[in-house]
Amino acid sequence: MPRRVAAVRPVRPTIRYSRHVAEALRAETVGGIVMLLATVAALVWANTPWSSAYTRLRSYEISPGWLGLGHMDLQHWASGGLLAVFFFIAGLELREELTHGELRDPRDAALPVIAAAAGVVMPAVLFVAVSAGEPGALSGWAVPTATDIAFALAVLAVTFSSCPAPLRAFLLTLAVVDDLIAILIIALFYTDTLRWGPLLAGAALIAVYxxxxxxxxxxxxxYVPLAVLAWYFVQRSGIHATVAGVALGMLTSPREPLDGRPTNAEQADHALRPLSAGVCVPVFAFLSAGVALGGPALGAVFGDRVALGVIVGLVVGKFVGVFGGAWTAVRLGLATLGEELHWREIAGVALLAGVGFTVSLLIGGLAYTDPAQFERVTTAVLLASVIASAAATVVFRRRVRQRARQEETVG
Incomplete structure (x- = not known):
């Protein structure tokens, strides 16, 4: 293991940014717990004699013809509508990072950005290597590339509550950059039919916003009518409407008014973050995570190279990509490791990046329209997230004990 490299200069985030990180962590931790409960409820229902009722519920179609959105069941409304709010919050966070956070200085941003980029590339490479030759497998190459920020922060808070603030900021920045890359992937690779009229209308509305x-x-x-109409036209254009959510979030102004009132970004965050964390993401999880977990179902997962590719990509690929990207960046002098960070803690975060729940399921639904294949991929994402969480927990608990011994020695 290479020796820890100290930062050339201490990084002292602004008070505003420190407050933002603390508030985001508290909200996302609670949201992660609510999402976990929704996931467990879906799994329990889907594995009871009443599982057919669960299937009927999520496939219940609400698609008035006058909307022109095609066939939209509850599961599609959750992924295309409710998750747009989640990605709006991601856009706010990205703008905050660029304005006041670690991304405001390229030298500070280098470590999480390079780690996030490598953490996207390596899972995709391993997925392709494992699933190569399976019919239609390559359409899901992006499934294991995403990190679920809510679940990851919840696990970090429970297992390593005394972790240094820079480690939390590193994970938050890593996940925000990861979300941005995921949105670009969805826009570029998961758009089948592009309708220019609605797209131009949506772009014009976003520009007015x-x-x-x-x-x-x-x-x-x-802003509310503009945002709703922008979502509608982007959805009609054939591009996934979550792209509109990120764009609107990034355009929401963080400029402080002269009278000291909250910024537009702070107002939007205050109003929408509880809705995203407490309703939108848990409902999406509930409508997406209900899969059979019996012996035959699990056997089908481990006999399917696509599902195995997802597991290997999330558990192994994310760790190798994030940790390897960070280590390489420091060794090459492209980034520095702050004085309060340690390579063992970066390793824990790299394992935690394999928790790919929300965005992985979203991309899985876009990549695989066959219900049986999507169910196997969903099960693989759930299994990989549990494995990654357990592995990160082991690393963080050991780190807690090491820190406690070091404090006793100093004392």
């Missing part, structure tokens, strides 16, 4: 933000307009009544 951004112009009003730049002019300092504060009333939400100007």
């Amino acid at each position: 951004g112009a009003l933000q730049s002019r300092g307009v504060r009333t939400p009544w100007a």
